[in-house]
Amino acid sequence: MLYLGYDPEYRKRLDKIDLMKDESKFKVYNSYDTLRSITVNYVLPIESDYKIEDYKIYLLYSTDMSENRIYQVIEKSLKKRIGWIFPINALNSTLHTESNNPHFLKYAFVAFQLLLLNQLKDTQIEVGNNYNITGLKRENSLFEDNLIIFIVNKALVKGLNFNLDYYLPSLYLYNYFYQYIENYNNFDIYKGCKRVVIEKLPNILISESYLYELFKELIFEKHYLVRFYLLYQVVELLIEKILNNEILKLANQLKEKEIFTREFKDKITNFEPEDKRIGKLFNEYSNKGNNIIRKNFIEKCNNFLTNMNRYNKDIKNIEKKLYSIRNFIVHDYRSIPKDKINVLGDVISSFEYLCIDLLLNYKEL
């Protein structure tokens, strides 16, 4: 929150905002203390059709903060725009490509105000000063320039029970993260996209709290071995669900006398091993994934296994590649030479995307 005053006990949160249209500035102040205020410059053309109470903003991070990365956000199931996503610098510049787009400007106008009223970090400010929302050394700026603003029209997502957490895996694919990270070795499939299409986690996975922990915190772990284990839990989680689902299906068949005890036992033995269930995951439960992500994973695995002299040209399909990599990391991590560790880093980066792809496409049969 933005506060006036230094004494924590008496400081006042700035909770009111007025546009000073003639001067292209906002006056921000406390509703019970109208005598003291700050002003904040607004450089974009003013499009004031929207009301702030109808919108909500979320703050995210990215390793690509290009000012021009301004996108409409489409919700996949709704097949329509629910808002915009852009770097905070886009609010303090007229040089980007959307600076004359009235659709963007309406959202920007609201986002600017919401940002001033709902800043998450406590910020001490000086009464009477004139600020910019972000800026370089010559300006008084209120925010760091490493924030991504995601603004959502509340009415458009009303029926969705919208919760940002459900969309964190999907946003990750576009290089939008819950935490600030530097120099992350990401696979840049998001580059060149025209819009950001976000997708909710499948309903069957929504109650899995580990996934939120993963995308809010654990995925930012830097040690490759630890990161692999943390990510591999996604595969473990999904194949456990597959096992349960398959057993339930068989139990039903048994109950309906479609199969008998011996067949029941044989079938369980048949899919119970981990590699078999991984196969089912790729080929049945999450078989409509993104080809680019899957091909990239295979390529990175081949590269790694070749570097480790473990490449087997007969192993071609993705589930076997994953299993080989998993076995190598679990049993032979110690044998990776220091100068080859980055090759493993590439595998793990592409594995992140693969995990997200598996999650978003997972459905029970």
Add this chain to the structure above:
Amino acid sequence: MKIINKLNDKRIQALNVLFEMSIKEYSEIAHSITKDNEYQRKRVKGSSTVYKLLREDLRLGCLIPPIVLAIRIEKMQKVLNPDSMKDEAILALIKPENLIILDGLQRTFTLFDLINELKNNKEDLNKLYDHPLRIEVYMGLNKIAILYRMLTLNTGQTPMSIRHQIEILYSDYLSAQIEGISLYREVDNKKITKIGDYSFKDVTEGFNSYLDRDELGINRSELLENIQNLETLANENESSDLFRQYIITYNNLIKKLDALFEKWDFTTESDYDKNKYVFGNNIFEIFTKSQALTGFGAAIGKLKFNLIITDFDAINKAIEKITVGGDNKKIIWDLLNCLDEIKLKAKNIGYYQRIYFGYLFKELFNKNETESYLNIGGAIQNAYKLYKIKV
């Protein structure tokens, strides 16, 4: 109106005279000051409650803190030593056309409001008019000292913007004739359409980049810290007017580039696509943007600091020798493509385009760079290589 005492301000070396005058006397002087002085700050909106309270207090006869005025040095009628001035001579200088309000502008506006409110109530108005005020007047301040005092007095509710401070510094150039060059402020609402026309703000920013050897120029706190340098600059400026030289040199460069590129115009290109983004449609548009002006300022500042060039005369001579260094159209498109690439990828488009122009001009005027010295095509390419390495 009477003089109460005289003290010396040793920091800015000026005589400060304390007057006592009635609100009527002050309002007569102040009215013209606020009306005629375009560089006096404007009225601040949005603090109405405070000023309403002040109006009520004034009606009750409250004493307000002294208002601080200054007489600009050029209005001192060549008085060499203000300390020895007689009271009559000082009083004779207290005229609206000689004065500027350093501190107390908003209080002055509040007084006007109250006078206006009471215009139909003669009795109360006269009571107010008779009320005394303390007024301090600095005798004979130069522009730097005015700015310094404005900044240091201005610690209250409505600080002055950086732009305002800078504009005060260079305000004389707005009305001055500089050969073939006109400077316009935003309020002039004049569309900049031809070589020789510039936005005053962009030119002052560019000049600050020259002084600071930095594409971003000077910020508020640095301005205070650098007041010493500015004073030195003011002294230097007396013999050689750097601001004038800076803009004349830049204008010569644009004229030269326009001639070299044969008045290239995007809208006459054979594959002209109206929807394509280009940084500027012609040489004039490209090089009158603040990114180019600040890049030039910073580059020349750095080259001068590193003793690679001596002065603006040397640059003017060098400008005459600039060559294109290849196919005209290809080179101009190289430049536009570089700027477009920066736009697509930069975290802060304006800043990084300034940095790029800084590299470009540094390459162009650095005689140690054999590939790009006075070769605009080479400079455009080398600058982008440098940009990619360093940014």
